[in-house]
Amino acid sequence: MINIYADSRELCLAAAELFTSQAVAAIDKKGAFRVALSGGSTPRQLYEELAKPFWRDRINWEKVLIFWGDERHVPAGDALSNQNMTREALLDHIPIPADNIFPVPFTESPAAAASQYEATLHKCFPTLPVFDLVLLGLGKDGHTASLFPGNKALTEKTRWVCSSRPLSGGPDRVTLTYPVINQAATICFLVTGTDKAGIVREIIEGHASAVPYPAEKICPVNGQLIWLLDQAAAACLESSK
Ligand code: 6PG
Numbered sequence: 001m002i003n004i005y006a007d008s009r010e011l012c013l014a015a016a017e018l019f020t021s022q023a024v025a026a027i028d029k030k031g032a033f034r035v036a037l038s039g040g041s042t043p044r045q046l047y048e049e050l051a052k053p054f055w056r057d058r059i060n061w062e063k064v065l066i067f068w069g070d071e072r073h074v075p076a077g078d079a080l081s082n083q084n085m086t087r088e089a090l091l092d093h094i095p096i097p098a099d100n101i102f103p104v105p106f107t108e109s110p111a112a113a114a115s116q117y118e119a120t121l122h123k124c125f126p127t128l129p130v131f132d133l134v135l136l137g138l139g140k141d142g143h144t145a146s147l148f149p150g151n152k153a154l155t156e157k158t159r160w161v162c163s164s165r166p167l168s169g170g171p172d173r174v175t176l177t178y179p180v181i182n183q184a185a186t187i188c189f190l191v192t193g194t195d196k197a198g199i200v201r202e203i204i205e206g207h208a209s210a211v212p213y214p215a216e217k218i219c220p221v222n223g224q225l226i227w228l229l230d231q232a233a234a235a236c237l238e239s240s241k
Contacts, residue, residue, distance in 0.1 A: 002204065002227040004234045008045060008192040011230045015190055016049045018226070019133065020058050022186060026132040027063040033132050034124070036069040036176060038145065039082035040137030042190045047089035061096040065124065069134055070146035070175040071104035073113060073163070080171060110163035110172040117174060118161040129160065134176075134184040138191045142199050142213025145181065146173030153177060154214055178217055185223040189215070192230040200229060201236035 005011040019035075026033040037043065049055060072080045083103040091101060102120055107113045121129050136144045146164045147153055153164040156177040164173045181187065191200055203215050204227065218225065234240040 001224065002229065002234075002237075002239070004229050004231060004237075004240055006231055008042065008230050011042075011190065011192060011228050012045045012049050015046045015188070015228055016055050018186075018188060018228070019046065019050060019135075020055050022133050023059045023064060027060055032063050032065060033059075034065045034067065034129075036067045036131045036134045036181075036184070037082070037086055038069050038135040038137045038190070039072070039085060040190075042137055042192050043135055044085055044089050046135070046190060047086055051090045051093035056094050059094075061094050061100070064096060064100060066091065066096065066101045067121075067124075067131070068102075068104055069136065069181065070173055071113075072146075072170070073106065073110040073172040073174060075106050076103060104174045110174055114159075114161045114163045114174045118159065121160050121180075128183055129180050131180075131184040132186065134181050134187045136181075136187060136189050136215075136218065138189055138196060138199060138203070138215055140195060140199055141167060142203060142215050144189070144215040144218060146175035147178070147214040147217075148173075149211075149214060151214075154217070182219055182221050183223075184220060186226065187218055187220050187223060188226045188228060189218075190228050191233045194232045194235060196233045197236040200227075200233050201238075205238060 023033040068082055071082050074080045076083050105113050105116045148166055151164045153162045156162050160180045164175050
């Protein structure tokens with residue numbers, strides 16, 4: 001499913017409605033809503049929106065369990081931390097119990113942090129995790145979460161969490177792997193801006209390279225894949241012309 005919105009504001013409102021309706025439905029059906037959040041500027045806008053009373057008050061946050069699809073290997077309070085961004089934008093403004101929040105730990109190495117986070121997931125999920133919702137951003141190089149082109153994490157078939165290194169430099173990362181992400185009931189890409197139009201077209205409508213972009217291998221096993229795009233990010237799509 002591909003939904004295109006006039007601008008990032010309209011996309012943000014649609015994403016907030018999706019998040020809220022999915023949370024209410026999961027809590028009604030199973031008593032909990034397990035979501036893996038993304039870093040990035042577009043997801044941040046969504047988190048800031050969800051903190052507003054209109055959305056905040058529709059969700060029983062006591063039943064929401066917050067995880068991250070990926071994290072930078074930095075201390076929790078670091079400006080580069082996805083956890084820090086999410087706390088500033090959302091978690092510090094909603095009545096969610098601290099025990100419902102499962103941040104990626106900052107430890108002696110990215111590999112150790114990945115192992116610890118995998119152990120955390122094993123405590124929360126009896127078998128391969130099935131998140132109700134996984135939010136994803138998209139990089140211009142076709143990365144998503146912290147699954148970067150050429151990275152060994154792309155070939156991981158059994159681990160739930162592993163470390164990775166961005167091509168553009170910056171801190172090492174910890175990321176959920178395809179086996180976990182693709183199990184989710186709903187996977188939702190949030191993509192805005194003209195700088196993403198080219199990669200969006202290549203991923204959705206195809207490209208000449210024999211090597212798939214990391215985001216192309218996001219393919220739900222049993223769930224649904226949703227693209228929320230603003231018109232700028234969708235500008236190169238044949239289907240949007
Ligand atoms: C991160 C994200 C990463 C991000 C994309 C898009 O930790 O940075 O997980 O995958 O979502 O790079 O980021 P923007 O939405 O800011 O372009």
